Structures are given as C-alpha cells and as structure tokens.
Amino acid sequence: xxxxxxxRIIKETERLQSEPVPGISAQPHDDNARYFDVMxxxxxxxxxxxxxxxxxxxxxDDYPMCPPRIRFLTRIYHPNIDRLxxxxxxxxxxxxxxxxxxxxxxxxxQALLGAPNPEDPLNEAVAKQWKENQPEAIRTAREWTRLxxxxx
Amino acid sequence: xxxxxxxxxxxxxxxxxxxxxLSERERALDDTVLSELLESTHxxxxxxxxxxxxxxxxxxxxGHTLCRKCLARVLDHTxxxxxxxxxxxxxxxxxxxxxxxLVKLLNGLCPDAVAARAEAVFEEEREGxxxxxxxxxxxxxxxxxxxxxxxxxxxxxxxxxxxxLEGNGEFGMLMYNRxxxxxxxxxxxxxxxxGIMLRILHTQTLADGTNLVESRGMYRFRVKAHxxxxxxxxxxxxxxxxxxxxxxxxxxxxxxxxPAAGEGDMTGQINRMPTCALVALGQDFVTRMQARSAxxxxxxxxxxxxxxxxxxxxxxxWFASVLPISEEEKYKLMGTTTVRERLKVTASWxxxxxxxxx
Numbered sequence: 001x002x003x004x005x006x007x008r009i010i011k012e013t014e015r016l017q018s019e020p021v022p023g024i025s026a027q028p029h030d031d032n033a034r035y036f037d038v039m040x041x042x043x044x045x046x047x048x049x050x051x052x053x054x055x056x057x058x059x060x061d062d063y064p065m066c067p068p069r070i071r072f073l074t075r076i077y078h079p080n081i082d083r084l085x086x087x088x089x090x091x092x093x094x095x096x097x098x099x100x101x102x103x104x105x106x107x108x109x110q111a112l113l114g115a116p117n118p119e120d121p122l123n124e125a126v127a128k129q130w131k132e133n134q135p136e137a138i139r140t141a142r143e144w145t146r147l148x149x150x151x152x
Numbered sequence: 153x154x155x156x157x158x159x160x161x162x163x164x165x166x167x168x169x170x171x172x173x174l175s176e177r178e179r180a181l182d183d184t185v186l187s188e189l190l191e192s193t194h195x196x197x198x199x200x201x202x203x204x205x206x207x208x209x210x211x212x213x214x215g216h217t218l219c220r221k222c223l224a225r226v227l228d229h230t231x232x233x234x235x236x237x238x239x240x241x242x243x244x245x246x247x248x249x250x251x252x253x254l255v256k257l258l259n260g261l262c263p264d265a266v267a268a269r270a271e272a273v274f275e276e277e278r279e280g281x282x283x284x285x286x287x288x289x290x291x292x293x294x295x296x297x298x299x300x301x302x303x304x305x306x307x308x309x310x311x312x313x314x315x316x317l318e319g320n321g322e323f324g325m326l327m328y329n330r331x332x333x334x335x336x337x338x339x340x341x342x343x344x345x346x347g348i349m350l351r352i353l354h355t356q357t358l359a360d361g362t363n364l365v366e367s368r369g370m371y372r373f374r375v376k377a378h379x380x381x382x383x384x385x386x387x388x389x390x391x392x393x394x395x396x397x398x399x400x401x402x403x404x405x406x407x408x409x410x411p412a413a414g415e416g417d418m419t420g421q422i423n424r425m426p427t428c429a430l431v432a433l434g435q436d437f438v439t440r441m442q443a444r445s446a447x448x449x450x451x452x453x454x455x456x457x458x459x460x461x462x463x464x465x466x467x468x469x470w471f472a473s474v475l476p477i478s479e480e481e482k483y484k485l486m487g488t489t490t491v492r493e494r495l496k497v498t499a500s501w502x503x504x505x506x507x508x509x510x
Contacts, residue, residue: 008203062308062383064201065229098226099200099234
C-alpha cells in the first residue's frame, strides 16, 4: 500500500507535459507515477549532438526533500557518467535543494553533456583519455553517440 | 469643488453615503480585476517546496518565504535556504513568527483559497494514508506503563514525531525483526507485529537538530496492515488487551487443578502454580537480587523504571524492562492475553536464571 501522490509531484508532472522543455521529455509510468522514462537530446555543438539519450528517473518517498534518483540507460562516453549510467552532478547530491525540480535537474544534465568535467570524474578511464587526448575522446564520444543514441 | 460651491456640509462631522449604487456590471468588473490580480501574483504566493498557496508563511533572514510546515521539513535535512542556499540561522520554528503582512494579505484577498488550502493540509495530515493512520517506528521493544527514551536523528522520523505532536501525541513502536520471522497474515516483514503505543511526554531538540523523546507505553497493538508515508512506516493497528477477569479466573482454576507435574518438568510446574504464587515468585526474586546488589537493579536503573509495581498485571512489563535478557525473549510478553500468561513467562525466566546460578 502506498500513500497518495503529493500535490507537488502532480503539478510538476502536469507542467512537464503542458510546458515541455525543448530537447527533453519525461513521461511517468502508468503503474508508478514516481517513475519516469526520460529522454534528453545531446546539446547542439557538443560531441553528443544528434543523440537521443534515455534515462530513468525515480522520485523517492521523501522527494522533494531528497533529490530524484536518475541514471542513464543509453550507453554514453562521458567522464562524469559511469558504465552503470550513474551521474556525478552536485545538484543530484549535496547541492540538491527542494526548490529545484525535475525540469531543472534535466536541464543540468543536458548542460553536463555540453560541458564534460574530467577534473571531477566518475569514470576514471574516460576522464584520463579526456585529459590526455581530448580529440580522441571526443571522437569516441561521437562514435558512441552514433552507435547507441541514434534518433528514432 | 463642493467647498467652493458652499455645499460642503460643515455642520455635520462626517457625511457618509452608502455605496449602494454599484451596478451588476461594476461589481463584475471588480471581481474580474481581483481575480486577474490573484492570477498574476499566483506564482509569487506559491510555496517553492510544495507548489501550493503558502500556508502560514514564514520568512527566512535571507528573505525567502515558505509554508511553515515546508520550512520545518527543509530544516530536518539542512540548514541552507532552499532558494538561495545561504545558511539559515533561524531560531526554533515554534518561536519564529509568521510573515504577518503576507498572512493578512492572503486572508484578505483570497480567504476561500486560504481556507481550502488549510483544509487540504489537514486532510493530508490526518487521512492522507487512508486506514493507515498510525505512525509506526521500527526500533525496539516497549511495554505498557514503562518509559521509553528515544533519540531521533533521521529526518523522516523527526517529521513523524512532529506530526504525532500535532495530532494526539502518540505513535506506535515495533521491534525490528532481524531474522524475518513470519508475522501472521503479514508474512516475513521487517518488524514484529505486536507493538506498543507510545505517548510522547516530553521532547527536546538539540543544537544538531536531533530530537530527544521521552515517552510512556500506553497499550499493546497488533499491526493489521502497513505502508510507508514520507519515508516512515504507517499502519492500521488493532488494540490488544487482556481477556476479562472472569475468563482469567477460569483459566487459573483449570490449570491449577491439573494433576501434579513431574519433578523435572519446570514448565509443567509453573503451569500449575496459582497466579498469586507466580506474583510472589517474581517479587521474592527481585527482593533477593536487590539484597545481592544485582547490577541490573542499581539505583540509576530504578530511577528510570521505578520500583517494582504492586499491580500484578504490570509487574512483568517492569521486570522485562530491567532484566538483562534478549529482546526476542522479552517479546514473548507482547502477545499475551492474560496476566497469568505473562507471569508464567517471567517465572520461566527466573527458574532459568536460578538454575544457571545454583
């Protein structure tokens, strides 16, 4: 048995549908309104351009006091995202605030794709490559995007 | 104008005229203006945590305003303002005043919306979980009439205690079921299904935000259904009491008239003892142990749990509170339905302790 959905989650979900963010979508599951299928487009001009990345997002019981749990499902070559799709992003951890929301978090993730930060790595191997041979790393990221995140 | 024309009524102190001339059209216009005003300011008076109209708004030193309840929940987790992340060095919320201007403004402009919001929050807090209306704290054993001291540090349980205090001041406590033993209809759940209803007597919030709670056991209950609310357990519980005295006496008469038990049959012997003898056995044991200065009967223990109660129905609970034996063993008292049954449990502990000692 579960408690009814908080008003805040209902409103956020409604607004995500009625005022969608370009390049981002989040669709709640029919059988679990706390679980979302998310799609984020790689930002234009980045090595993830033209990629469509699937993520899963879950709102824990104490959301919005605690951040949403979110993970990439599509494989991605990125220094701040590990092989399990886990994301190293401050607003998903210590810098979470209940004034943030699903929308702002997804925008932050999209921004992270546009600005990889190898100085704060989650995926050591990718970060090493990024620092030592950036053109090669970017080429791999483009390649992976073409292989795994193809639109359609 | 009127003064220039000499028509101003100097001779009367005040000259009111009832504004009765408002036409339907003018009134409708007023309503439209007001609703447009409300609509345009709507996002400004919505709380950034719950996304609803602010209820009992409180403003932080950094100038951000949230519902009192929302701010309280934020403070369970952090001391940074959710909007600007500045440190919120604010006094305990009970002593922080509401934003009076905003309260007046909201009450004046949209009393219906404020009332509806207050009603909705009340409903959420009371019946938000349907039948699962009792907060359940899975922690340790507690007994009727005995004191339980808890230190609450997890945000979700601080919320639970705060809500309990706003309600009837009670919450249920259950013992952790570490071996996942099946619990009746509930199956292998992470708690034992007999629990104790605790009444909060006193709480103290420490500087680090943790909460010291002093509570007293009220009555035992059994969990019929359970769920989760905002991270803590909730349930539908059934109060669990002893059978009537007449039934108790009937059981005693039946058991004491059984043919005598064998010499080595400790359980059988205890089973045939009159209830008054079981009481005497317990009291005598405590007296002897006190004479030997048993460390589980030191003054500081008695300061917390009190002297052994004269009431035979309560004696086993007191005894279990002070006796250093396993919680699983003590739990045997929770499902008892007669005083006699409980006294038989305590008698079996005493016999076992004695057999180890001598």
